[in-house]
Amino acid sequence: AQKVTQAQTEISVVEKEDVTLDCVYETRDTTYYLFWYKQPPSGELVFLIRRNSFDEQNEISGRYSWNFQKSTSSFNFTITASQVVDSAVYFCALSEINNAGNMLTFGGGTRLMVKP
């Protein structure tokens, strides 16, 4: 069975600090996808990134970066020079490629508060 754990339920930082959100997953499959979604205070879920299990290359997109390590089953998300607009709940999710329906298993989310 697949499982996603986001141990940090809430993080508070001051603007311009760097912050890393942790995500640890469990799966029996060798092929799977990992995702990060952002849920701002307005409530909608916004897709940030998808990574497949064969691509362990880290990715950077502006102030966002992701570190995927299969050896530790982790897919961590770092925001550099955080801004107040980054305040949101961030969800990590897992989808096994063998499941026919693209089902996502979500972690519990990490609430990030960036204070000015």
Place this chain on the structure above:
Amino acid sequence: DAGVIQSPRHEVTEMGQEVTLRCKPISGHDYLFWYRQTMMRGLELLIYFNNNVPIDDSGMPEDRFSAKMPNASFSTLKIQPSEPRDSAVYFCASSKGGPANNEQFFGPGTRLTVL
């Protein structure tokens, strides 16, 4: 392109009433998902459809919940009778293609309050 559209955005009803939530997926997407989000349980998948056919409804909490997808552009989630514990935000999401293309696009959600 319009994203996933959900209606209503907010619904307040009394216990025992029937509630119908509506979703229009992104045109061309062949998968549709219904999720429920609560503080206690987080985001839970209730049911999903592929090409309008329900594939897995194991997440539907009980018989009071039912979902239909009569065509590729419309789905409903119905709760009858509603109970206070059904209060939550209900999201609809859609995606195109199989596992290699499984980014799910979420609607804005319907916030349901059952009094």
